[in-house]
Amino acid sequence: MSKYWSELAKKIEPYVPGEQPKDRKYIKLNTNENPYPPSPRVIDAINRLANESLRLYPDPNCDDLRDTIALYHRLHRSQVFVGNGSDEVLAFAFMAFFDPDKTILFPDITYSFYPVYAELFNLKHRTVPLSDDFDIIAGDYAGENGGIIIANPNAPTAKQIDKEAIIKIIESNLNSVVIIDEAYVDFGGESVIQLINDYPNLLVVQTLSKSRSLAGMRLGFALGHQDLIQALDRIKNSFNSYTLDRLAIGAAVEAFKDEEYFRETCLKVVNTRERISGVLKEMGFKLTDSKANFIFASHPKIKARDLFSGLREKGILVRYFNKPRIDNYLRITIGTDEEMDCMVEALKLLLESNLGDSAK
Amino acid sequence: MSKYWSELAKKIEPYVPGEQPKDRKYIKLNTNENPYPPSPRVIDAINRLANESLRLYPDPNCDDLRDTIALYHRLHRSQVFVGNGSDEVLAFAFMAFFDPDKTILFPDITYSFYPVYAELFNLKHRTVPLSDDFDIIAGDYAGENGGIIIANPNAPTAKQIDKEAIIKIIESNLNSVVIIDEAYVDFGGESVIQLINDYPNLLVVQTLSKSRSLAGMRLGFALGHQDLIQALDRIKNSFNSYTLDRLAIGAAVEAFKDEEYFRETCLKVVNTRERISGVLKEMGFKLTDSKANFIFASHPKIKARDLFSGLREKGILVRYFNKPRIDNYLRITIGTDEEMDCMVEALKLLLESNLGDSAK
Numbered sequence: 001m002s003k004y005w006s007e008l009a010k011k012i013e014p015y016v017p018g019e020q021p022k023d024r025k026y027i028k029l030n031t032n033e034n035p036y037p038p039s040p041r042v043i044d045a046i047n048r049l050a051n052e053s054l055r056l057y058p059d060p061n062c063d064d065l066r067d068t069i070a071l072y073h074r075l076h077r078s079q080v081f082v083g084n085g086s087d088e089v090l091a092f093a094f095m096a097f098f099d100p101d102k103t104i105l106f107p108d109i110t111y112s113f114y115p116v117y118a119e120l121f122n123l124k125h126r127t128v129p130l131s132d133d134f135d136i137i138a139g140d141y142a143g144e145n146g147g148i149i150i151a152n153p154n155a156p157t158a159k160q161i162d163k164e165a166i167i168k169i170i171e172s173n174l175n176s177v178v179i180i181d182e183a184y185v186d187f188g189g190e191s192v193i194q195l196i197n198d199y200p201n202l203l204v205v206q207t208l209s210k211s212r213s214l215a216g217m218r219l220g221f222a223l224g225h226q227d228l229i230q231a232l233d234r235i236k237n238s239f240n241s242y243t244l245d246r247l248a249i250g251a252a253v254e255a256f257k258d259e260e261y262f263r264e265t266c267l268k269v270v271n272t273r274e275r276i277s278g279v280l281k282e283m284g285f286k287l288t289d290s291k292a293n294f295i296f297a298s299h300p301k302i303k304a305r306d307l308f309s310g311l312r313e314k315g316i317l318v319r320y321f322n323k324p325r326i327d328n329y330l331r332i333t334i335g336t337d338e339e340m341d342c343m344v345e346a347l348k349l350l351l352e353s354n355l356g357d358s359a360k
Numbered sequence: 361m362s363k364y365w366s367e368l369a370k371k372i373e374p375y376v377p378g379e380q381p382k383d384r385k386y387i388k389l390n391t392n393e394n395p396y397p398p399s400p401r402v403i404d405a406i407n408r409l410a411n412e413s414l415r416l417y418p419d420p421n422c423d424d425l426r427d428t429i430a431l432y433h434r435l436h437r438s439q440v441f442v443g444n445g446s447d448e449v450l451a452f453a454f455m456a457f458f459d460p461d462k463t464i465l466f467p468d469i470t471y472s473f474y475p476v477y478a479e480l481f482n483l484k485h486r487t488v489p490l491s492d493d494f495d496i497i498a499g500d501y502a503g504e505n506g507g508i509i510i511a512n513p514n515a516p517t518a519k520q521i522d523k524e525a526i527i528k529i530i531e532s533n534l535n536s537v538v539i540i541d542e543a544y545v546d547f548g549g550e551s552v553i554q555l556i557n558d559y560p561n562l563l564v565v566q567t568l569s570k571s572r573s574l575a576g577m578r579l580g581f582a583l584g585h586q587d588l589i590q591a592l593d594r595i596k597n598s599f600n601s602y603t604l605d606r607l608a609i610g611a612a613v614e615a616f617k618d619e620e621y622f623r624e625t626c627l628k629v630v631n632t633r634e635r636i637s638g639v640l641k642e643m644g645f646k647l648t649d650s651k652a653n654f655i656f657a658s659h660p661k662i663k664a665r666d667l668f669s670g671l672r673e674k675g676i677l678v679r680y681f682n683k684p685r686i687d688n689y690l691r692i693t694i695g696t697d698e699e700m701d702c703m704v705e706a707l708k709l710l711l712e713s714n715l716g717d718s719a720k
Contacts, residue, residue, distance in 0.1 A: 012598045014594050084600065
């Protein structure tokens, strides 16, 4: 800490992303990346756009991309905001819709960036406990509040909240903005995008990092009533006029145009998830019902922390959260079938050696 | 405005970047872009990196790029912060070093994003008048304050403040952070980067948008004592873990490795600036002594606003600011020699017709 730091810089507790170690080659199942490459059309577009026009600023309004997303979801450009990853979109949304003197709500177990944003923007917040089964209880999100944010499917639990419950939350909060963060929705979840036409207080946030294999290009977007989008534009234009570079814009446009590739890739991930979930259950793991590109697993006899360390020693990275209620779970990203088979074999060895030890 | 907007979204007055019209082809001399393409090495790097690894998150710490910049400027990685354009770097710096209860200072005529950041982050600010000749007077930046930001060369005046004056400002403010925004320094200005080794309260911000022809890739950086860089990291990691995509990182690394191309390109811009400055002076224009990739010009007989509109009708975009003290000036980006000759010809026609009219 230094005397030159602002009070804000002193007080915040930054988000810690999944590790990206460089010491050796790992099977990376820790940051929910897609195991399959982006569409070949995306690569072609980048090669086509990598030319002298990079000397020019990008379109600050990203109209082409917004039109593409609008067309894809049968909306209008004015209902679409785009940003540098859904994290940036979420940061702008916290600034655009939440006020420091009103308390915002989010689940006690959810994407751990939400409390970081709340601190960063000096927002009061209250966490609402999930049920014992990690379900969101819609009735708990009623009463005076300054806004709500819910991830659906939720992270790291992977569980879905159904559309009726979301409608109930939106309708109980017509005076505040409800943000539904659908980062993982394309792996079997049900999107509420079309509800933005009915509810002016609903903002849906999605990303191209997961289902469109573009984590490396930093692309996210928000959909909502044009009044909400306008507020996001105002914040963004007071922060950074050009948040998306020319190649990112072009890559995103093409990603939305290759629907067949998108569907195939998502299906492969879902199929692997279902197969591996079955295998892990046979090994004694307890799993939530995942609608995401990761699973959330706990073993009744061996501590998650030990499994995490054991896998890491074997060159396999998964995510472990040392937090109340979930400190005996592993969040395991769905990789290729080969990667997942390696992970299962490693887990089998760890179970054998650990259960063997405890039996001695 | 909507009831869902935060108080912040309601009160801010977003920055307005130079127009990017799509109605026809213009000679674009309005956003200080470089007329020459980025280094061929940059294009090669992008083509090489456009592969399946885009499915993976970039390095959140951008170590390769920070090492490259550190080596280039004979610094250590811990003294380098990188971001999505220097605008994002500046936004983070305002959050990291300035507090709402202390008044920050900047010139009355300067980059018009500074007051926007001050509003966005709820910071008190006081503008310090430039001299009648648009010079920064170092002695005016003394006394209690919460931080200082100065563009050098200044925008849109294009004038340089000399190193002794900057040292005086830094030494008069050892309890607050002084940010020197050197977006345009590579076109003949004198950088104060090496002073960061002597002054722990100095942050120098630069961009790859201008001198390295990469406005389309969104790349900026800050250099300072490691304590300052750490504060920027804390803010960034509370906002968006991955602000630079894989291609932007790779492009920036290569841009710093092609020193010869960089020097040649800057020299061409400077030579064109000097030649055109002479021509405009002969035509009666009053020009500031530019050390940037633009000139700041006023004509004693014809209003800048009329010249701006006249040029626009002829397909040439320049920048006009309808603001006190500078509302009779044009900011004209240095384009290629051909573009500048077209601009001069257009101005000659406008002068003839206007002066002809007034003589009638």
